[in-house]
Amino acid sequence: MRAITIETFGDPSGMKVVDLPDPAPSPGQVLIRTEAIGVAGVDAVIRRGTLGSGYPVGMIPGGEAAGIVTATGEGVDRELIGSRVWAFMGTGGAYAELALAQATDVTPIPEGLSSADAVTLGSASAVAHFALAQAHAARGASVLVRGAAGSLGIATVELAAQRGASAVAVTTSSADRGRRLRHLGATHVLDRAGAGDDDAPTSFDVIIDIVGGADIPAFIDRLAPNGRMVLVGAVAGFPPPDFGMALMRSFQKSRSFGVFSLASIPPSDRDAVRRDHFDAVTRGDLHAVIHDILPLDEAAEAHRLMDAGSVFGRIVLTV
Structure with missing residues (x-):
């Protein structure tokens, strides 16, 4: 072969x-x-x-x-x-x-779903689903998706909007990407440093982070009181060794940080969610x-x- x-x-x-x-x-x-x-x-x-x-x-x-x-x-x-x-x-x-x-x-x-569409969403949408669940992204929560231009970020944006988030902010690198993400459910577009439009939330109940790297402490500081940040990727590398100090400095705000891997979810649960998402793509409710x-x-x-x-x-x- x-x-x-x-x-x-x-x-x-x-x-x-x-x-x-x-x-x-x-x-x-x-x-x-x-x-x-x-x-x-x-x-x-x-x-x-x-x-x-x-x-x-x-x-x-x-x-x-x-x-x-x-x-x-x-x-x-x-x-x-x-x-x-x-x-x-x-x-x-x-x-x-x-x-x-x-x-x-x-x-x-399923019939009606191409193999290309399946590999675009097969892992990405399942990770997004369970990461949002781990972060307790309930209806009315404000959500920030850090690094939203890839398939995982796009799936997180769509699923957060469908969960009834009060705001779905994204970080991305260009105005064109921002426009495309708005069509998929984003309500606010920020740059990679987290700066954006004047009416964007200054803090968030939930941050789903696909990027990782040295800027994690700065985004921990963007969590609202009782806010939850879940790291699902590290395309920019590992966080700095002392990143937990950002949590300790804001101890009274009860912020939390966690990581998520799909490997922690039973295969049968992953499969059930994936089947639902594949069907959703064929209906046009999710986009590959x-x-x-x-x-x-x-x-x-x-x-x-x-x-x-x-x-x-x-x-x-x-x-």
Whole structure:
């Protein structure tokens, strides 16, 4: 099979197109002939080497793909063979013509939903849903989505608006992105530092942070009393070691900070939410925003676009 591997961590030029033996499913797994592969922010973070040495040279990146099940491992219903599914591969394995996934991490794709749409929202909307729940984003809450231009940010904006948020503010890098986010449910547009229009809230009940990095303390300071900040990504890297002092300095405001990973949610709950979201896309209640569709061999170009900060929505690789 053809696949993309990371031969050198850092610049996208370290990604190579290679030929590898076809994989075979182990017990509990399915083998998928990929049709569409999602290019996520975490893929770029891993490729840069930001997350440390836990990722081997020669790894196949990519956490989600959609395609046709061609084989099943022991203990998996063979009736899955021939079905079109979305699948989660964890932190690697998706950038290939064939990919393995646990059968518990597979969701059928309904008629009317493309494989490209499925990998645009499959992980993103589920993370957004459960992160908002963890932050107790109730009706009437003011919400800030930090780093809203990617597929995860867009899904968070739409779902927060649908939950009845009193305000849905976003940080983004351009006026054009801001206009597009307003069409998707944002009520206020801020720059990356958090400055924006005069009528934007000065504090927020909920902040969903996809960016991370050195500016986390400044956004903790934007929490209202009893406000909750949930970190769901770290495209700008880890927070500074002393970021918790921002909470201690405002002790009497009872602010809180947490992190969220979809891995903490039972697979059956993730699957149920994902099925609902897939159906919502077919009805037009959620939107799969695709920046571009590129062939698998141009994965490095996809990562160059990610590094340039020019992507709105998701880039999808096709096979």
